[in-house]
Amino acid sequence: MERLQKVIANRGYCSRRKAEELIQAGKVWVNGQLVTELGFKVNATDYIEVEGNALGSANQKVYYLLNKPRGVVSTAHDEKGRTTVVDLIDTNLRIYPIGRLDYDTTGLILLTNDGELANLLMHPKNEIEKTYLATIEGSLTPSEFYALKKGIVLDNQKIVIDYLKVKKTNEFTENVLITLHEGQNHIVKKLFLQVGHKVVKLKRESYAFLTLEGVPVGQYRSLTIKEVKKLYSLK
Ligand code: URA
Numbered sequence: 001m002e003r004l005q006k007v008i009a010n011r012g013y014c015s016r017r018k019a020e021e022l023i024q025a026g027k028v029w030v031n032g033q034l035v036t037e038l039g040f041k042v043n044a045t046d047y048i049e050v051e052g053n054a055l056g057s058a059n060q061k062v063y064y065l066l067n068k069p070r071g072v073v074s075t076a077h078d079e080k081g082r083t084t085v086v087d088l089i090d091t092n093l094r095i096y097p098i099g100r101l102d103y104d105t106t107g108l109i110l111l112t113n114d115g116e117l118a119n120l121l122m123h124p125k126n127e128i129e130k131t132y133l134a135t136i137e138g139s140l141t142p143s144e145f146y147a148l149k150k151g152i153v154l155d156n157q158k159i160v161i162d163y164l165k166v167k168k169t170n171e172f173t174e175n176v177l178i179t180l181h182e183g184q185n186h187i188v189k190k191l192f193l194q195v196g197h198k199v200v201k202l203k204r205e206s207y208a209f210l211t212l213e214g215v216p217v218g219q220y221r222s223l224t225i226k227e228v229k230k231l232y233s234l235k
Contacts, residue, residue: 001041004028007048011055013092019050027051056093061114063223064089067215068109068204074100085109089220098122099183107132107204108212110223117231121208126235127181128208129162132188135201139174140166144195152194154184159191173200208234 002010008019008028022028026036029049042048048055056062068074068085076086076096085097089111098110098118112118121128140148145166151158163179178188189199205212209230215221223231 001043003038004030004035004040004042004048005038007042008050008055011092011094013050013053013055022050050092053092056091060093062091062093062095062112063114063117063228064091064095064111064220065210065212065215065223066109066111066220067212067217068101068106069218070104070106073103074109085111088218100185101204102186102189102202105202105204106217107202108207108210109204110207110210111220117228120235121231122183123235124183128183128234129179129181129206130183130204130208131163131177131179131206133167133203133205134176134178134188134192134199135173136176136192136197136199137173138197139169140176140195140197144197147195148178148191152191154187154190154194159187161191177205 005016005019005023008014008022009016013019014022020038023038024036026034027050028035030040030042031047066085066088072083072085072088074085074097076084078084086095089095093113095111095113096118098112098121101107101109120126145164148161149164151160153159159180159182161178161180163177165177167175167177180187188202192199210227
């Protein structure tokens with residue numbers, strides 16, 4: 001048994017102090033009964049509602065696929081007060097993104113409170129493929145294209161590119177589809193810069209077998225149980 005305010009805070013709804021205020025203000029119900037007493041104790045199976053929101057159970061695991069807009073940070077908190085990917089998801093649970101996309105990158109990012117899956121997917125040995133659509137300044141010459149295909153050395157590490165295709169070119173920019181299984185920060189921008197091209201726009205189109213299909217920019221969906229199982233099987 002634990003104190004109600006502690007359970008509300010631990011499940012990520014708010015701070016313990018705020019939980020105490022909510023209890024005293026008559027905003028918390030346990031198993032359908034109003035509780036205003038701070039010493040009240042609950043157990044793991046009690047049904048708790050705060051301000052009309054049901055608290056997720058302590059070990060409830062959630063998985064979201066978000067189509068990240070530009071101008072949003074891929075962290076759970078931002079000291080500068082900028083909008084985070086977590087802010088875009090309506091949940092009381094303490095979720096965090098699996099990996100990072102830059103502030104100006106759009107596209108597919110997963111969020112969860114399942115540390116085991118997050119670690120598994122981020123571990124380099126599991127080589128999860130990610131596909132990006134990069135818009136670069138100028139256009140790749142044949143020798144730059146083959147240099148990328150052969151593998152570029154960045155910070156003493158050879159980066160293998162699994163797939164590379166020029167999709168569309170105009171006078172000033174070129175759209176390039178690039179698939180790789182490395183996950184270092186800014187990797188796509190660094191790769192193109194290495195062959196002399198600045199990335200002016202970047203979108204992650206897929207992550208393993210998951211795509212953005214049916215998920216507009218700024219929107220998200222929960223993963224299905226089947227998808228979660230499939231992600232676990234990728235190790
Ligand atoms: N590579 C980048 O350069 N930026 C991203 O956001 C993701 C991959």
